[in-house]
Amino acid sequence: MNILLAVSLLVAVTGSAAASSEMRDSGNLLQISAVSVSVKQQGQALPPVLGHRGQAMNAAQLEGANRLKHIPVVKTPRKTREQVIADKQINVDTRSGLRSSAARLNAAIYYEFAIYDASTRLFEDIDYDGFYRTFSVTFDADVHSSNLNQYADVYAMLYLSRNGGPWELYHTTEIFTIFDDVSNDDFEVLTTLHSGYPTDHYDVLIDLYEVGYSDIVATISSDDLDELYGLPLESADRDFYADEGTEVIVGGAISMFAMLFLWVFAIIRRVVSTPSQ
Incomplete structure (x- = not known):
């Protein structure tokens, strides 16, 4: 009878812990937090990409990482790419200053945009589990025209998709200027994920957007380049390291579950080892 009671208690505790964990993950689905900065490489070539492995930072990236530490972390609601596009269309309809692609054609603007190349790099994995909290995305945006020395003011919106899920916005860059198809104007964004990103790929x-217009002028993704596919990432709240012998509380529900499991196990062992009367 005591054994049945102990087993029932263990099942109940397991269910409660699982429910608490599920609630925690569901909460993470509602909000995210990440901080990003642009990294100025001053026209210097970046080191060769070594696939999805951690790399040492160069001087510019180290300076960017230091700036990341001083940016306040603010949780924001998740927003999908579809929601972003719809919001921009609403802004056009309400005459907020954004113009549509049709307005560009009506103004006899015939230059075109392209993202020539893009790459990623992984930097910080505190717990050495192969999943990184800090990474960078580098891309080369060009503007093509029959005019010599064509330039355009643009900005980019960067998205992550968890294991084939919806694209979700994690950063909007500042405005920057691109010139023709020069090869030394790569734009790099260094990001640290803080919360809301479960361990996954x-x-x-x-x-890419031109300033003042609502439509996307160029895009590139993991469908186009392997370098943008399957980055092993996790937010900082899941990426921590504890020295041996140091007590770490992972979470209230999980810690309580572990303690109760040991207690129930001890009861079962005592009952089993007690001779029958």
Whole structure:
């Protein structure tokens, strides 16, 4: 009878812990937090990409990583790519200053945009589990025209997709200027994920916008380049390291579950080892 009671208690505790964990993950689905900065490489070539493995930072990236530490972390609602596109269309309809692609054609603007190349790099994996909290995305945006020295003011919106899920916005860059198809104007964004990103593989998508217009002028994603596919990432709240012998509380529900499991196990062992009367 005591054994049945102990087993029932163990099942109940397991269910409660699982429910608490599920609630925690569901909460993470509602909000995310990440901080990003642009990294100025001053026209210097980046080191060769070594696949999805951690790499040492160069001087510019180290300076960017230091700036990341001083940016306040603010949780924001998740927003999908479809929601972003719809919001921009609403802004056009309400005459907020954004113009549509049709307005560009009506103004006899015939230059075109392209994202020539993109790559990713992984940097910080505190717990050495192969999943990184800090990474960078580098891309080369060009503007093509029959005019010599054509330039355009643009910005980019960067998205992550968890294991084939919906594209979700994690960063909007500042405005920057691109010139023709020069090869030394790569734009790099260094990002640290803080919360809301479970341990998994993530794809990257980049949408390019011309300032003042609502439509996407160029895009590139993991569908186009392997370098943007399957990045092993996790947010900082899941990426921590504890020295041996140091007590770490992972979470209230999980810690309580572990303690109760040991207690129930001890009861079962005592009952089984007690001779029958």
